[in-house]
Every structure is written in structure tokens, then in C-alpha cells.
Amino acid sequence: MKKLILDELNRKNIEEFKEAEKTPIIVVLDDIRSLHNIGAFFRTSDAFLIEKIYLCGITATPPNKEIHKTALGATETVEWEYVQDVLELVERLKNENVKIVSIEQVEGSVMLNDFNVEEHVKYALFFGNEVKGVNQKVINSSDFVIEIPQLGTKHSLNVSVSGGIVIWDFFQKIQVL
Numbered sequence: 001m002k003k004l005i006l007d008e009l010n011r012k013n014i015e016e017f018k019e020a021e022k023t024p025i026i027v028v029l030d031d032i033r034s035l036h037n038i039g040a041f042f043r044t045s046d047a048f049l050i051e052k053i054y055l056c057g058i059t060a061t062p063p064n065k066e067i068h069k070t071a072l073g074a075t076e077t078v079e080w081e082y083v084q085d086v087l088e089l090v091e092r093l094k095n096e097n098v099k100i101v102s103i104e105q106v107e108g109s110v111m112l113n114d115f116n117v118e119e120h121v122k123y124a125l126f127f128g129n130e131v132k133g134v135n136q137k138v139i140n141s142s143d144f145v146i147e148i149p150q151l152g153t154k155h156s157l158n159v160s161v162s163g164g165i166v167i168w169d170f171f172q173k174i175q176v177l
Contacts, residue, residue: 017077022051024122025170026098030086030138031057031129032159039070040160041127046074048171051122053078056086086126090141093124102126102142103166104134105156109147112166117173125166127159 012020027045032038038060045053055061061082062068062075083089090100101123117123126142128134133156139145148157148165157165 014077017046017049020049023049023171023174025050025167025174026052026054026093026122026124027163027167028054028056028086028089028124028126029059030126030135031132032059032127033130034159035060035064035066036070037130037158037160039067039072039074041163042067042071042074042078042080044160044164044167045078046071048167050078050167053080054089054124055080055082056084056089086135087137087141090138094141096122098122098124099143100124100126100138100141102128102134102139102145103148103162104128104139104145105147106139106145109145111149112146112169113149115144115146115169117170117177119177123170125163125170127163130159 025048027041027050029038029041038055041053044050059082060067062071062080067075093100099121103125126134126138128138146166148162150157156162
């Protein structure tokens with residue numbers, strides 16, 4: 001086996017990315033403090049052709065050199081928008097028939113591996129603050145709350161790691177529909 005060089009990966013250029021059919025997933029980052037986490041979400045969203053990222057509350061926005069360190073240019077490909085009030089965004093997305101999905105540990109959550117995506121449905125995946133998690137009012141307005149099964153001693157995963165796991169899971173489930 002030979003390690004591939006960049007030219008052999010056959011990746012899209014920026015224009016091809018913007019014209020490509022997107023995965024019907026919206027990522028919402030609410031009150032994310034770490035600029036590196038924000039950048040990681042952009043990079044993951046680029047990898048799976050995510051439709052859009054919403055940045056809410058205290059979540060920083062591009063251009064920002066610390067976001068760029070982990071995004072590696074994905075802020076130029078993935079469509080994004082800043083919305084101050086996450087609850088206003090929830091209502092807007094609901095009015096557009098987008099399913100609201102909070103990624104959080106709550107009573108009655110559905111384990112990610114047990115969640116079935118529906119055909120022709122657009123999902124907005126809500127990720128919250130690194131310490132406080134998803135806003136309880138967002139959870140109350142969610143169509144689904146999904147939890148990532150964990151078997152170790154820690155209570156949670158890094159938010160950008162959670163994002164990678166959930167986005168990958170949704171992406172592969174959507175691809176088989």
C-alpha cells in the first residue's frame with residue numbers, strides 16, 4: 001500500500017463543492033467557546049457535504065485565524081450564518097419543516113445507533129456549550145434528542161468529537177436510503 005498524495009485524492013475544488021448536492025443536514029453550534037471546536041465542525045461538515053452551519057450565541061464566526069487552524073479552508077466551502085438567538089433559529093427551522101435534533105444526555109433520549117433517519121427529511125443537529133451542553137429550551141423544542149452510547153468512566157465526549165460521530169452516523173444512514 002502506498003500513501004496517497006493530495007492530487008490522488010480527487011477532492012472537489014471550492015466551486016465544485018458549492019455546486020454539489022448537499023447532505024440534508026444542518027449543523028447548529030450554540031455557545032461553543034473553543035475556536036478549535038468550531039473549526040473542527042467546519043472541516044467535518046466539508047467532508048460530508050453538510051448543507052449549512054449556524055453559529056449561535058457566543059460561538060465565534062469566521063474569519064478567525066484560530067478557527068482556520070482546524071477548519072483548513074472549510075469556512076470557504078461550507079455555507080454558514082450567524083444567528084444570535086438559538087430559540088429564534090429553532091422556530092425558523094421548524095417553520096421550514098426541518099426536524100430539530102439535540103445531541104445530549106437526557107431522560108428518554110434515543111441512542112444514536114438506534115435512531116433511524118427518514119427519507120426526504122432534513123435534520124438540524126444541535127450541539128451545545130462544552131460545559132453546559134444543549135440549552136434546555138432547545139431540548140424542550142426538539143423533535144428528537146439523541147445520545148451517543150458511552151461505556152467508559154467519562155461522562156461526555158468533546159463536542160467536536162461528538163459532532164464527527166453523529167454527522168458520520170447520519171451521513172451513512174442517509175446514503176443507504
